[in-house]
Amino acid sequence: MGSKEKLGLWSIVLLGINGVVGSGVYLLPGKAYALMGPSSLWGYVLDTLLVLAIALCFAETGGMFDKTGGPYLYAKEAFGDFVGFEVGIMKWAISIIAWATMAVGFATALSVFWPSAATGTLKNVIAISIIVVLSIVNYFGVSITKYLNNIVTVAKLLPLILFVIIGVFFIKGSNFVATPEINTAANLGPALILIFYAFTGFESLAVAAGDMENPKKNVPIALMITMILASVIYILTQAVAIGTLGTSLAKSTAPVADSAKAFLGEFGVILVTLGTLISIGGINVAASFNTPRAGVALAEGGILPMVIAKKSKYGTPYIAIIITALLAIPLVLTGGFVKLAMISVISRFAQYIPTSLAVIVLRKRKDLPSTFRIPFGPTIPIVAVVVSLWLLTKATSEQIIWGLGGLVIGVPLYFILKYTVKGGSNNLTN
Template sequence: MGNKKKIGFWSIVLLGINSIIGSGIFLLPNQAMELIGPASLLVILFDMLLVVSIALCFAEVGGMFNKNGGPYVYAKEAFGDFVGFEVGFMKWAIGIIAWATMAVGFVTALSAIWPAAGEGMTKNIIIVAILGGLGVVNILGVNISKVLNNIITVGKLLPLIIFIAVGIFFIKGSNFTPVFPNGTYVSGSFGATALLIFYAFTGFESIAVAAEDMDNPEKNIPKAIITVMIIVSVVYLLIQTVSIGILGQGLAITKTPVADASSIFLGSWGGILVSAGTLVSIGGINIASSFITPRTAVALAEDGLLPKCLAKYNKKGTPYISIIVTVALTIPVALSGSFTKLAAISVVSRFAQYVPTCLAVLVLRKKRPDLKSSFKIPLGPVVPILAICVSIWLLFQSSTEKILWGLGGLIIGIPIYLLMIKMNKKHKNDVEDVA
C-alpha cells in the first residue's frame, strides 16, 4: 500500500451524505404528499431499509476488486462479457438520464424565484444553456476545484439544517391527519411513492467505491454505509415532517415544497435562502454530472466496448468527443419531461446496476471462492435475496412507459455490443495479417 493516505471514517460519511442529498429532497416531498399523504413518512423508512441492503451488496463485491469500473466489473466477473457490457452501457445511460433530471430540477427550483423559468420556451432555453454551457466548460478543461465542491456541500446542507431546526417549532399536529389523502388508501400508492422517493436516496453506491481507500475497511465499510443511511434518512424524515406539519394539504400542490414551507415560518428571506441553497445544491450536482458522465463512455471505449473515438483527448486533456456526444444525447432527454417523470425514469434505469450487483454477490460467493472480500454481509444469502426481490417488486410499480424509457438502454446496447465484437474481431485479424 506504500504511504498512501487512507480516508478516515468521517470523511467517507461526509462524502456519502454529499453523494446522496441532492435535488430529490428539495423537490419531491410534495409528490409524496400528493400520492400517499402523511403516510409518506413510512415510505421513507421502507426505502431506507431497501437502500441499506443494496448498499451492503455493493460493499461486499466492492471489497473483492480494486475500485475501477464498479458494477460493470462485478457483472462482467459474475456473468461474462455481454452482461458486463450491458451494465457498463447502462451506467452511461443512467448518467445521461440523471444529468437530464438535474438540469430540469435546476429549472424547477429556479421557477420558485423566477416563475417564467419553468414555462415553455424559456424553460427549454435554460436547460440547453446549462447542458451546453457545462459541456463547453468541460471541453476547455476548466478545472472546477475542490473548494467549489466544499462550498456546494455547505450551501446545500445549511438551508436544510436551518429549515429543520426552526421549522420543527412551527409544526401543526392536525396537518398529519388524515394519514392518507381523503382518509382512504389508494391501491398501488405505496409502491408508486416508494419508487419516487427512492430517487432521493440514489448515489449511495459511491460509498462502497470510495470505501476501498478507507482505514480498516472490514470494520468501517458497513459502519459508514449504515451511519450515512441513518443520517440521510433522519434528515429526510425531518424534512418531510416539517413540510407536512407546516403546509398540511397545501404541500401536495406546491412545486418547490422546502422553499415554500420556509417562507411561511422564516418570512420571505427564508424562502429565498432555501431557494438559493437548492440552486447551489442542484447546480453543484450538474457540474459533477458534466464531468463524470462523459468519462463513463471513455472507460467503455478504452475497453473496446464503444467506438475508440470516444476515448480521444484534446490538447487540454479532456475527452472532447465523449463530452459532445454525451451533451447531444442529454439535451433531448432533458427536454422530454418534467423533473418528477425523469426522476422516476432515473430510478428505473438504476436498477439495471443494482439488481446485477446484488445477484453478483450470490454468484461470486459460489463461483469465485478465491475472491476474498474485505467485508461480508451477515445472514448468508438473506440480504442479497431480499434486496433483489424488493427491487423487482419496486420496478413493477412503475408505468410501462417509464420502464421502457428506463431500461431501453439495455435493448439499444445489444446491437452496439454485437457491432463492437465484430469490429474488434476485424481489427484483431487486420493486426495479425500485418504481423
C-alpha cells in the same frame, strides 16, 4: 499535481451526498403526502431500509475492486461481458440523460428569480453553459472538481439543516393524525417508487473508484455514511413539512418552501429556493465528474474503443468528457424533462438487480476478497432483488418501456461492437 490528486474518504462522502440529495428532497414531500398522508413519513423509513439493502450490496462489491466501473464492473465480473455491456451502456446513457435533465432543471429553478430562464432560447443557453463550463472545469483535474464539489455540497446542505433545526419547534402534533380519505395501503407501491427517486444516485459513487484513495476501503464506508445521512435529512424534512403544513401539504407544488414560509416568512422562501438552486447545481457538479467515467469504465473493460479512456496531462479522461458533453447538449434542446427523468428512475434497476445478484456470485471467487461483507449470508442481496422486482411491478407499462427499453437496443449494439471494435474485441470474444 492534477494527475496524482485523489479523493479522500470525506470528499467521496460529499460526492455521494451531492449525487443523491437533489431536487427530490424539495419537491417530493407534497406528492408523497398526497398518496399516503401522514404515513408518508413511514414511506421514507421503508424506502430507507430498502435502499440500504441495495447499498449494502454495492458496498460489498465495491470493496472487491479498486478499478473504475461500479455496477458495470460488478456485472461483468459476475455474469460476463454481455450482461456487463448492457449494464454499462445503460449506466452511461442514463447518466448523460440525467445530467441534461438536471442542467435544464437548474434553468427551471432559476425562473423563481428570473421567469424567462425556464423557457425558450435562454433556457437552452443556461443549460448548455452549465454543461460546457463544468466539462471544462472537469478537464483541468480532479483537484478542482473535488474542491468545487465539496464547497457546493456543504453549501446546499446548510439551508436544509437550518430548515429542520428551526422547523422542529413549529411542528403541530395534530398534523400527524391519519387522514381517512387517503387509501394508504393501495397507494403504498406508487408512493415508495416516488420516494425512491430521492435516494437514487448512490450507485454512481463507485464508478470513479480509480480517482479515489484506497477505494476498496473507502467506497463501502462512504456508501453507508452517504445513505444514512441522506435518509436522516429526508425523514426530518418530511416530518417538518407535515408538522407545519398539515393537509395543505398535499396541494403544495413547492412543499419545503411553503413550509419554511409558514415559520420563517419570505426569508424562508428565499433560503429554500437558494438551497434548491445550489442542490441542483451540486448534482450537475457531481454529474460532470461521474458521467464521463462511466464511459471510461467501458473502454478500460475492452467493450468500447480505448481512445475513450485517454487521459489529458491533468490525468482526466478528456475524450470521455468531450463525448459526454456533446451527447448531453442535444438532449437539452429536446425539452422533455418529465420523460427524461422517468427513464432515469426506472433504468436504475438495470444496475441494482445485477449488482445485488453479483454479491452472491462473486463471494465464491477467492481472488476477490472484499473489505466489507454483508451479514446474514445471501439474505440481504436476495431481499434487495425481490424488492427491486416488486417495485418494478408497481411501475406503469410506459415507464417500463422508456426506462428499460435501452436494454433491448443494447443487444444488437453489443454484437456490432463485438466484431468491430479494435482493442476491445478480444474482451468480447472470450
